[in-house]
Amino acid sequence: MxxxxxxxxxxxxxxxxxxxxxxxxxxxxxxxxxxxxxxxxxxxxxxxxxxxxxxxxxxxxxxxxxxxxxATQGQLNILDTHPFQYGSWVFVHNGNIAGFEQIREKLLERISPVMRRFILGNTDTEVLFYTLLSKMAERCDLERRGYPLEDLAAAARETVDSICELAGDICTEDGADPVTNTFLTFVITNGQTMLAHQGGKPLQCSTHKQHCPERDSCPYFAPECERKVEGGFVSHLVFSSEPLMGDNVWEPMQPRQMIGVDWRMQMQRF
The missing domain is CATH 3.30.1490 (Dna Ligase; domain 1)
Known part of the structure; x- marks a missing residue:
């Protein structure tokens, strides 16, 4: 690894x-x-x-x-640098909330008071993260190790809809201005459950390799390591803003598509 x-x-x-x-x-x-x-x-x-x-x-x-x-929002300091963390959850965002400064207070009102006080920086990403955490907390204990993937996906969908209600729909146009449009591509995980959302900015997903160079020595090698899986068990799941050179086979995610895995490495597409 x-x-x-x-x-x-x-x-x-x-x-x-x-x-x-x-x-x-x-x-x-x-x-x-x-x-x-x-x-x-x-x-x-x-x-x-x-x-x-x-x-x-x-x-x-x-x-x-x-x-x-x-950077599209916030300052060049540690507080505004990704990944953001709350408890066991970490979060990264590739994108922008259009008109963030004008709608920031309205966005903050939609975050639970318990969560809101932990926002320390100035980025739209941190507000997006804590909006999602608020939605997640309504469904399940955030510190539950096996946080249900279905609940995480439902919370993410509600979060995106809530942001878009104030900032406008996500932009899917190639070459669109990264500052004046809304892009909500993100990944969140607690180490066991992981979810990625394609929110306008490109996101690639890989669940297998053409040929694993370590297939004869890796103790975790399985048939799924070398064949595409639409759902169910996967040996690995990798997300990247662009395909990385190497053995992994990459597929582009579609706008508003979500892909995730739970603690059993059971993958679902939403």
């Missing part, structure tokens, strides 16, 4: 480190140890930050969430 993570973050021709040249406003990596998320962030550009190389080289978690930032 360690070499695979390092390749996706650093070594591949279009790894996250290289993508940071187009997204220079900070980076963050969240990984899980002993069921708890560990989050490392920097406001430096990942391609020039030695800490990014060091972190990506030691990560051996089964669940990793990484992000390089191109």
């Amino acid at each position: 360690q070499s695979q993570v390092h390749r996706s973050l650093v070594s591949a021709d279009n790894a996250l480190m290289q993508q940071s040249e187009r997204n220079p406003d900070g980076w963050g990596v969240a990984y899980f140890l002993g069921g708890a998320p560990h989050v490392v962030k920097s406001v430096s550009t990942a391609v020039s930050d030695e800490m990014f190389r060091r972190v990506s080289g030691v990560v051996t978690s089964e669940t990793v969430l990484a992000h390089v930032r191109k």
Whole structure:
């Protein structure tokens, strides 16, 4: 797992480190140890930050969430750098809420008071995250390790609808202005349950490889590692803003589509 993570973050021709040249406003990596998320962030550009190389080289978690930032809202500081964390949940967002400053107070009113007080930064992403957490808390205990994937997907759908009600529908036009339009592409996980939403900004999904180079030595190798799965058990699930070079087979997600897995690695499409 360690070499695979390092390749996706650093070594591949279009790894996250290289993508940071187009997204220079900070980076963050969240990984899980002993069921708890560990989050490392920097406001430096990942391609020039030695800490990014060091972190990506030691990560051996089964669940990793990484992000390089191109700021549309907020400031260039640690508080406004992804991933965002609340308890066991971590969250990254690729997008923008149109007219955020004008509708920020109305958006905050839709977040539960218990959640609202934890918002420390100035980004639309943090408001989006806590809106989602509020919707999730209405359905199930947020610290339940096996948080139901169906409840997470329903909360995400309600969150997107609530944001769009004030900011306008998500934009799906190629080349559209990233600042004046609404894009709500995001990924959220607690290390066991994970959900991705394609909200206008491209998102790629991979559940298998053409041929796993470690098929003869990997103790977790299964037939699902080398064939497409529409639903049910998957050996791995990877999301990326663009296809990463390597052995993974990638498929583009469609606007408003959601894909996730639960603690049993049972995948569902919504």
